[in-house]
Amino acid sequence: MASLVEMSNIAKAFGGSIALKSVSLALTPGSVHALMGENGAGKSTLMKILAGVHQPDAGEIRIKGERVTFARPKDAIAAGISTVFQELSLLPNLTIAENMFLGREPTGWLGTVDYPTMNQLAERALAELGLSLDPRTLVADLTIAERQFVEIAHGIKADANVFILDEPTAALNAADVEKLNRQIRRLRDAGKAIVYISHRMDEIFAICDTVTVLKDGELVGTKPLAQMTPDRLIAMMVGRELKDLFPPRATELGEVVLDIRDFRIDAAAKSFSLSLHKGEIIALAGLEGQGQQKLLRALVGLFQPAAGTVSKGGTTLPLPASAASGIRRLQAARIGFIPEDRKDEGLFLGLPVSHNITMALHAGRPSLALAKPYQREIAETLASLQVKSAGSEAPVASLSGGNQQKVLLGRYLAADMDVLLIEEPTRGVDIGAKSEIYKLLRRFTAKGGAAIVLSRETIELIGLCDRIYVMHANTLVGEMPAREATEHRILDAALVA
Template sequence: MLRPLHHLPYSRERTMTAAPLVSMTSISKTYGSINALRDVSFELRPGTVHALMGENGAGKSTLMKILAGVVHPTSGEIRRNGTPISFASPREALDAGISTVFQELSLLPNLTIAENLFLGREPRGRLGGVDKKLMERKATETLRQLDLDLDPRRLVGSLTIAERQFVEIGRGITADADVVILDEPTAALNAADVKILNRHILALKARGKGIVYISHRMEEIFRVCDTVSVLKDGRNVETVPIASVSPKQLIAMMVGRELSELFPPRATRRDPTVVLTLDGIRLTETSQPVNLKLHRGEIVALAGLEGQGQRELIRSTIGQHHPFAGAVEVKGQRIDLPVSKNSGVRHLQSLGVGFVPEDRKDEGLFLDLSVAHNVAIGLHGQRSGLNVAKGYRDKVAETIRSMAIKVASPAAAVGSLSGGNQQKAMFGRYLALGSDILLVEEPTRGVDVGAKAEMYRLLRDFTDRGGAALVLSRETLELIGLCDRLYVVHDKTIVGEMPAAGASEHAILEAALHRTDR
């Protein structure tokens, strides 16, 4: 459990001279003919936050899974406080003081929050049984310290993605460990939650803990980290103090080239054809109506502070949220809301509208099925069975080629792909289906900077060919750089509209917080 901050932060001199908590030397890992890691070395010192960066597939997660006892290295040496060690399991790593929060959440949805927080280290009563009351009391204290107002008896399966992420983080950072590995800890968190997490990271650092921080969010790396190590293609690139590099230099290390322009050019003019209209949608009985229009050939954002109704607006159109009133019009066809939760997605899909959810693993993809099945699943909605129809093979192959999905074979499980390639497969499903309108939640969640640039290009190519996209994202700069127009959402209604060119985070925040009644 996190304790109050009693110790002064480690000085830079003390940090640099202290013996490493962990040393990994000449680590290699091969899977058949594939070299996931080649002669990689890494050191973590006490009282530091050490960023580990690189594109998806660079080897970051594999290296940390070796440290966490999940994967065994093919060769190399690991030392803990100077002593050679080898972990046969994650439990052995945890017993050695190494706690890990992986990007792929490992919580059990059918257990309570308390049971997940203390799984494998449950407090015991005098007779040896699990002391549930004590466990729930400790869980309540942990949740309170993480500023989470959750009942510890609540099933994890009922939580939102962000809530589950925080419970996962809570389980990791409340373990009595000297080494804490955080793999994409903020991918599902809003700005307020990120501040809470950062506060706890700095408290751990001040107590002499070593934190490995894996993230693709550049602003977080420069805000909380002291040192950064970059991997590329399973090899070391460089390890440097974070203060000695710029974001541009760090990007160049990761992708192997200067990334001069992350976002493709915007549309030069707006097509007058309106393809999607939200007409008088009231998310609740007391909220103001929402009206917006999406034109052919443009990318439009729902911007604003987190949790103001952006997600509910998109999901109202497909039946995944039940609004109080309103309608949606798709290419002239009016649909009164609410629509059926069971048939809403399919009905919109029949009109050429594709929905790309934030949680691709639980809501978007069938991870155990092949890439081909996942791309063709929309086509299968018009027929029975799961076998890829012969007539679809060419379309699947063309989709994989045009979207540059990196996969050895269309028969490979989509769950085996990197985050960026999984995201492409989900987009590819709707392109194969011929969709010309996309509703997109978090288009680049959990993908690296190189894959982000690819996703931006794919979206812009889609709209340049006559498609249209309505997008929401927690990353305001992403919306500004990617989109043509921004609707600012606050308190479940639209309070402003502005062109993305020339927009700023300040202008969006000002529109959200200083609105006038209309």
């Protein structure tokens, strides 16, 4: 079948850094083409060239056999290319409908924006994805998953022949992923070409038919997925297999370092208790929205539970915690919180890597104390975490997703925390960086630290953790050693409850 899009010998450099070196990619109608590789491999750069965000230094793009050049994103959109980037581009101060029709708002006979029609069209587009969101809702009031779906709906409703989906499911649960997959299959069956960028193996094999792998800006190869296995694909990307991603579990545990007693998420929920030992990583598993995130956020004051107490090393930290001072209070108790949304809630994107690392160190000092440079701590943290950047003074926004996540972890490792509360430790992070983060967490616990982790990737919880707590309806319904856990057993515990 003739290609719909051909990118031939594409090269791109940013300053002295080569992002792409003679990369070729062909997209055929009625196909879902996976684009894979570690962070920094060149995937997003290649797609941004196709989307008109960047211009190539060499090479050419052909659509239906005709050579094209895109000086700006608007040119690519006009050529039938729709893109949903990993970094959400929605404007939080506008409504869902205003974001979806930004720059192409329907107008009335006086030339003013026809809001009823715009809201109706937006509502219809969202309904096609199985969403019942009010199109008049401000984007600022949406969850990360809801924002992602609005972004996807925006792209899917465009009159395009090529759809680029860059990490579209990073913030979605299993049910929402299936909603998205139904839309992708519908587009595929309509003869569209879809580029699908993801680090989740199950999604790649469920939805894609072809895979192209990049490494260090170069093309490793393009293969039909029917000829591949997850292990072969991982080995193609990083040179090691799935079983090698997770470090060994703890062999000995210390005393209880965090004790949560008689905790009740809301007045209607059953109370429960759990404990965390030194040297241990425990998981909060279950279906989406069953209380896992509420439990962690209650400890830092970002959610107000109905009842419960928390003891850390014999010191009681009463609940509810203050939203204004909860995180600082926990840091004083040597407990660090790593949120799911590293860009909006974790990192200060406009500040250097060094400032982001030392944030918790400064927070632990008296407000009137003289500033301390912490150069040794910064250098040691960057070296131990193997953060790839242009230096400690580079803006943290310039780093890849995996390196940004390392910096956020490094903030609390540098501050010598005893306990880490981690939401989605590897969200939007490639396979190689995931393995590095798992090793960092195990090194932290081997030195006497402890962690509570929640993740939408069940296989991550099984491979990384020592014990798994299963939650349902805002309470604990099961507990099992991770070495004995399976995805089926965890799901069974959640559903039977």
